[in-house]
Amino acid sequence: MTLTLLPANEIRYDVGNSLFPTGSRRFDLTEFEARFGSSIPLENNADLEALLSRIEQAGVHGRGGAHFPSAVKIRSAILAGAGGTVIANAAEGEPSAAKDAALWQTNPHLVLRGLAAVGALTQAKSLGVWVHEDSYSTRSSMAGAFKERAAAEIDRLPLRAYLAPHRYVSGEASAIINAVQGGSAVPKFFPTKSRAWGEGNAPVLVFNSETLAHIGLLASSLNWAPLESTLVTLLTLNGRYVREVSSDTTFAELLEPSDPAEHVLLGGYGGQWVNWQDIAHSRVHEASLAGQGLSLGAGIVAPLPNSHCGLIETSRIVEWMASQSAQQCGPCIFGLQWLAEDIQALAAGGRKVIGALDRLNDRLPQLMKRGACSHPDGVVRMTNTALEVFASEISLHRKNKCSASSTQPFFPTESEIHAV
Numbered sequence: 001m002t003l004t005l006l007p008a009n010e011i012r013y014d015v016g017n018s019l020f021p022t023g024s025r026r027f028d029l030t031e032f033e034a035r036f037g038s039s040i041p042l043e044n045n046a047d048l049e050a051l052l053s054r055i056e057q058a059g060v061h062g063r064g065g066a067h068f069p070s071a072v073k074i075r076s077a078i079l080a081g082a083g084g085t086v087i088a089n090a091a092e093g094e095p096s097a098a099k100d101a102a103l104w105q106t107n108p109h110l111v112l113r114g115l116a117a118v119g120a121l122t123q124a125k126s127l128g129v130w131v132h133e134d135s136y137s138t139r140s141s142m143a144g145a146f147k148e149r150a151a152a153e154i155d156r157l158p159l160r161a162y163l164a165p166h167r168y169v170s171g172e173a174s175a176i177i178n179a180v181q182g183g184s185a186v187p188k189f190f191p192t193k194s195r196a197w198g199e200g201n202a203p204v205l206v207f208n209s210e211t212l213a214h215i216g217l218l219a220s221s222l223n224w225a226p227l228e229s230t231l232v233t234l235l236t237l238n239g240r241y242v243r244e245v246s247s248d249t250t251f252a253e254l255l256e257p258s259d260p261a262e263h264v265l266l267g268g269y270g271g272q273w274v275n276w277q278d279i280a281h282s283r284v285h286e287a288s289l290a291g292q293g294l295s296l297g298a299g300i301v302a303p304l305p306n307s308h309c310g311l312i313e314t315s316r317i318v319e320w321m322a323s324q325s326a327q328q329c330g331p332c333i334f335g336l337q338w339l340a341e342d343i344q345a346l347a348a349g350g351r352k353v354i355g356a357l358d359r360l361n362d363r364l365p366q367l368m369k370r371g372a373c374s375h376p377d378g379v380v381r382m383t384n385t386a387l388e389v390f391a392s393e394i395s396l397h398r399k400n401k402c403s404a405s406s407t408q409p410f411f412p413t414e415s416e417i418h419a420v
């Protein structure tokens, strides 16, 4: 399936107050300020502490996958010292993800307001946006917003875009820190105590774009209430949609009746396979899902069409993820390739299935927490859940059978997708 993506045309609104403007085009600065007001003053310590308290009370958290509390992250950056660079991460590594692109293409000023607020809170010396070099629609919207802000002299700190190579791991936080500090855009291990800022003389703090939009709302003069909404990229046979859903929305309400599925990939290619019946009545809400041992990850919900085989699709995803590593650490150099071969054997079916299954059960635990970043951990997690959820499909494949009626790939990989 080839996806040509104009996410702004595919955004749906389920909440009254919204991160998105109405309509499907970029809000310019005048329209943005008419709807969201101007920035609240952040002139002194009392202003800054008041905003930080609001962020804390609103429970703003990371929306890129880790879901870490933003106030804790900001406080640890303040302790690490002033003079750093705060980065908005607009580089979605997942080929199926589009929520941050949708946000940048419709409401860039809200993300930039959040970015400026975090810059003020942490006494940064500069601000930046990290974006894939071939994300042309996003870059064009961003450039328009930069120009309007420069003309209106809004930003007190220098603001620039950093162009990232289009690779899965180049959007990983430590890769961004590494590149902004002068290294390559590949992940790097940082000691735990300096994780918030990275190491070195020019500390770097990375925030997800949706997270910054929520902070931007709290930093707006119209006294916006914290939004209990989540942006979700929904991948279906009919295309890819970005939806903003309120916290009481269930998965059954999120999916169209025309998208029946027995299994769902939740959180993207480093996420988890789940049985539809286990989540149908769960809320699309990170804290609620955590109670079930689940996560929205990078906000991707992909119901597998019943016409497609979960083993074959998992095999394609693992092969692609193996190709995306930075080839620096053992689990990626050796482990992911072995994993890809064994999953391929399951997908191919026949007598090799049992041997491949034994090797997978043996090797999967050995790959966890062994890399400098969490890339292999995500692949292991997704594969482990595939083995559970598709157990009956594995039995079929062993007998050289398969439940699929379609041979068309469902999940996009990089070569099949146009940059947004």
Ligand code: SF4
Residues within 6 Å of the ligand: 169, 186, 187, 188, 324, 325, 326, 327, 328, 329, 330, 331, 332, 333, 370, 371, 372, 373, 374, 375, 376
């Ligand atoms: S774990 Fe893999 S992707 Fe992460 S830094 Fe090491 S080689 Fe690169």
